Amino acid sequence: MIGLLGATGAVGRTAARRIAALGLGPLRLGGRNLTGTADLAASLPAPAHAVKVDLNDPAGLAAFCDGCRIVVNCAGPTYQVLDTVARAAFAAGADYVDIGGELAAKEALTSGDVAPGRTAVFSAGVMPGLSGLLPRLLAKTGPLRRLDVYVGGAAVFTPLSAIDALLTRGPDFGVPMAAWRDGRVAPNTLAPLHRVRLPGFPVPVHAWPYLTTEAQTLAQDTGAGEVRSYNVFVSNRLPEALAAAWAEVSDVRPEALTPHADTVVNASLRDNADFGAFYVMLFTARPRPGSPPGPTRVLLTAVDSYALSGVVMALATHAVLSGSVPAGVHLAAEALDAESTAAALRDDPLVGTLTIE
Known part of the structure; x- marks a missing residue:
């Protein structure tokens, strides 16, 4: 199960569609608007269901993460979220990918005990990323x-x-x-x-x-x-x-x-x-x-x-699930492979041009 938070947002919709298209597994879509989230789930080419969840509700967040292989967070404000969702994901035995966070979130997560064998990737968007x-x-x-x-x-x-x-x-x-x-x-x-x-x-x-x-x-x-x-x-x-x-x-x-x-x-x-x-x-x-x-x-x-950031989130999710990113806490710019990411972006219809010359 892949848990995706902020599914109906500007980034989350594209991330959900790309993850579903990649065939990475069934999705659990989380958002505050259950009706909109359910509509998105029904439109995806992969098994998906909607859950109403608030990042400020620790019990609800823990329940959302339970049973997930990876939690993908497209919700914000990213610099208010910091390591909150990552810790909930790790506690549930899941890996983690976040649209934002930067050094502040990475340092917050690594300031305590990090679950052994777990992987987190922050700033998996356009900028930073x-x-x-x-x-x-x-x-x-x-x-x-x-x-x-x-x-x-x-x-x-x-x-x-x-x-x-x-x-x-x-x-x-x-x-x-x-x-x-x-x-x-x-x-x-x-x-x-x-x-x-x-x-x-x-x-x-x-x-x-x-x-x-x-x-x-x-x-x-x-x-x-x-x-x-x-x-x-x-x-x-x-x-x-x-x-x-x-x-x-x-x-x-x-x-x-x-x-x-x-x-x-x-x-x-x-x-x-x-x-x-x-x-x-x-x-x-x-x-x-x-x-x-x-x-x-x-x-x-x-x-x-925003949609381009959603594409990057899906690619980062695929990289973590495939084992391309080692265990530990990373920033996307340092952990993802530049050549394979560029190749995938070049083929995506949301990218106008991508030239390397």
């Missing part, structure tokens, strides 16, 4: 002199994803305006790029430097001399909405940030109205002198970043 996995394809032939990461576009935020975005601040998530240079974080070394044309992006964009912890790990793992990582927006509306909220509220609890979520959602809706929906991941590499020849650019385009 693919944003730290696909660039590894450019470092196959050796350490890079420089790696540039551009991720973003025009995506409509849901209220929960807006809260998640507002929660991604502080050293556990990244350093604004910083680059990675010669083995360390170099603060205040980059400036925003305004109205620049980048390959794959259909309109001029604004790129804001943000050296995520994922990008820092990527730099360490690949031996890159320099890494520049940018969040890309079609206008300054979202950066300004996020900055205004952070300036006004120092409390990082979700309940304190919730009143600002509507401002973020509305900014994304205005961008969508002006530019349509698109999502682009662009990674460019500059090899070190004398390095063997290899690819220098990875470009992925899609329309819906």
Whole structure:
């Protein structure tokens, strides 16, 4: 049995459909809206049934996890969930895959006793996730002199994803305006790029430097001399909405940030109205002198970043169930195989293009 939480959400629907299509086993779909969850279960090409469950109900969560081989969590806010569902899954003898969490969730889970033989994979979505996995394809032939990461576009935020975005601040998530240079974080070394044309992006964009912890790990793992990582927006509306909220509220609890979520959602809706929906991941590499020849650019385009995250969740679930990911607590960018993930994405109808050249 595969338990999937948040089944009717923006990510969960695609994850459920892809897991069912992969034939990984019967599904137990969990959500707060039992009617919508049951409708999804009836539409899947695999045995599935719906269960009403609330992540804030420990007994109900334990009952949901009981009997599952793996629990797949697409519910949020991801940075409020942290290791709560993972611990319930481990207690039930199940492995675990989560759309978010990052270092905060990984460290929370590993701060206590981790069930021996169990596997957990956090941040198995687009960003973080693919944003730290696909660039590894450019470092196959050796350490890079420089790696540039551009991720973003025009995506409509849901209220929960807006809260998640507002929660991604502080050293556990990244350093604004910083680059990675010669083995360390170099603060205040980059400036925003305004109205620049980048390959794959259909309109001029604004790129804001943000050296995520994922990008820092990527730099360490690949031996890159320099890494520049940018969040890309079609206008300054979202950066300004996020900055205004952070300036006004120092409390990082979700309940304190919730009143600002509507401002973020509305900014994304205005961008969508002006530019349509698109999502682009662009990674460019500059090899070190004398390095063997290899690819220098990875470009992925899609329309819906949430649905794309659902595809990644299904691929991560398959990797864990097949034994491709060893026991322990991992982040998806470090645990999944970049080449097989890219091959699966290239064949998925939700991916517009995926080129490695």
